[in-house]
Amino acid sequence: MEIEQPPVDRERIIPTGERRGLVLVHTGKGKGKSTAAFGLALRAHGRGKPVLIxxxxxxxxxxxxxxxxxxxxxxxxxxxxxxFSWKSKDLDHSAELAREGWARAEATIRSGDHFLVVLDEIMYPLRYGWVPLEQVLTCLRERPTHVHVVLTGRGAPDELIALADTVTEMTMVKHHFKAGVPAQRGIED
Amino acid sequence: MEIEQPPVDRERIIPTGERRGLVLVHTGKGKGKSTAAFGLALRAHGRGKPVLIxxxxxxxxxxxxxxxxxxxxxxxxxxxxxxFSWKSKDLDHSAELAREGWARAEATIRSGDHFLVVLDEIMYPLRYGWVPLEQVLTCLRERPTHVHVVLTGRGAPDELIALADTVTEMTMVKHHFKAGVPAQRGIED
Structure with a gap:
């Protein structure tokens, strides 16, 4: 005899649709885009799921x-x-690295070996045109349905927002740098 | 002879003020408030700092x-x-638990034993009036200067925002629940 599980509260308010991998975007100028992605990776790993960042x-x-x-x-x-954030002297090299990096990430996503793949700060190479947006969108559309992908960075392109399942904008209401407090090891890095 | 360290880029753009513990607030209706706090906890722990959530x-x-x-x-x-999110039948008990919880958290913060203390979802008991806002503000003002505190939850009170060093609002641009996709184990919990 199976023991009945207590009802999960959120089932009450959440539609009962398809369970599948999600495309999650963390964008905006505020803090927390990458750290929230790390938190998701931590959570998924805690559930025994394979994760790659x-x-x-x-x-x-x-x-x-x-x-x-x-x-x-x-x-x-x-x-x-x-x-390459603000010191690179050789942008061609940065672009090449970004393209190679994307090729690696694309192969990982398409392989379906991971429950969650984080593409941290991918918006930079997208904005600079180093990684073609259309390739990223195609990869996300064609990926195995169980794969969750989190993409972070300022200035997510509209087409990516349209494709994504969940988009959160992190807005900076205030920031300690502006009050003259410098970066803090263990908080900023 | 000391080997010169390569310059840290962000020193160029960050003011050289006081290094001290910060009050960080993650608020708004979007995802990522708690997960970003977990990411910060992970980072601080990775730097060998004592953390408590x-x-x-x-x-x-x-x-x-x-x-x-x-x-x-x-x-x-x-x-x-x-x-107590939406099933509690005994709100007096919830309020009592929240007050006891706050007493514990306050003692932890004031002890100075931790580099980072996370107060996840503290905005709920604050909004319900179960934990007096003035006590929280006083504790934050009087805490040992090296202690970082992260407070998460929707609807951060204005007084807390005024006191905080860094405030990020997580805004929901779109959410998969609305598209009929249910909660996903390993992503939502």
Whole structure:
């Protein structure tokens, strides 16, 4: 005899549609776009699901707080960039790295091996035109239906927003940098 | 002889003020308020800093993905509620639990033993008047200067926003629930 489970409250307010992988976008100028993606990765990993994180704006050797922990947990977190944010002298090289990075990310998504794939800061290479938007949209449309993809970064293109299942805009109401408080290790990195 | 470190790019654009604990608020109706707080906790823990997470809306026995991982990492994540979100029949009991929970959280913050204390979903008990706002503001003002506090939940009171260093509003641009896609284990919990 099966023991009846107590009802889950949210079933009451949530439509009973298809369960499938989602495209989630974190955009806007506020904080929390990447950290919320990391929180999702943490949660999925906690449910025993395979997760992979690509970071388009981080160098492969980045060792911020999140890298140390995901490494410890056995969640791959892979920097694809050269730190081109505002110091790169060689934008052709940055563009090439971004394209190579996208090819890797696309293969991962299409393989269906992961429950969740994070494409952190992919909006930068999209905005710079280094990664063609149409390729990303096609990959998302054609991906195996169980794969969740989280894309982060300012300035998500309209076509991506249209395609996404869930879009959150992080808006900066106020920021401590503006009050003269500098970056804090363990908070900002 | 000390080896010179490469310059950190963001020093260029960030004012060189005081390094101290911050009050960070994640509010708004969008997703990512709690997950971004978990991401911050993960990052700080990755830097070897002591972190503690209180959850005002979760029962002590909650075993979502994040609980499993934080437990594995040795980061305390403590549910203070009775799951009163929309099923509680005994609001007096909920209010009492919230007050007891706040007393615990206040003692933790004032002790200065933690680099980062997360007060997840504290806006609910504040909005319901179960935890007096003035007590929370006073505690934040009087806390040891090195303690970072993250407060999450919809409808952050204006006084808290005024006191906070950094406030991010998570705005829902679109949500998969509305498109008929139900909650997904590993994404929503």
């Amino acid at each position: 690509y970071q388009f704006m981080k160098v492969p050797s980045a060792r911020f707080g999140e890298h140390r922990i995901f490494e410890k947990l056995g969640v791959p977190i892979i920097g694809l960039g050269d730190g | 209180y959850q005002f809306m979760k029962v002590p026995s909650a075993r979502f993905g994040e609980h499993r991982i934080f437990e594995k990492l040795g980061v305390p994540i403590i549910g203070l509620g009775d799951g």
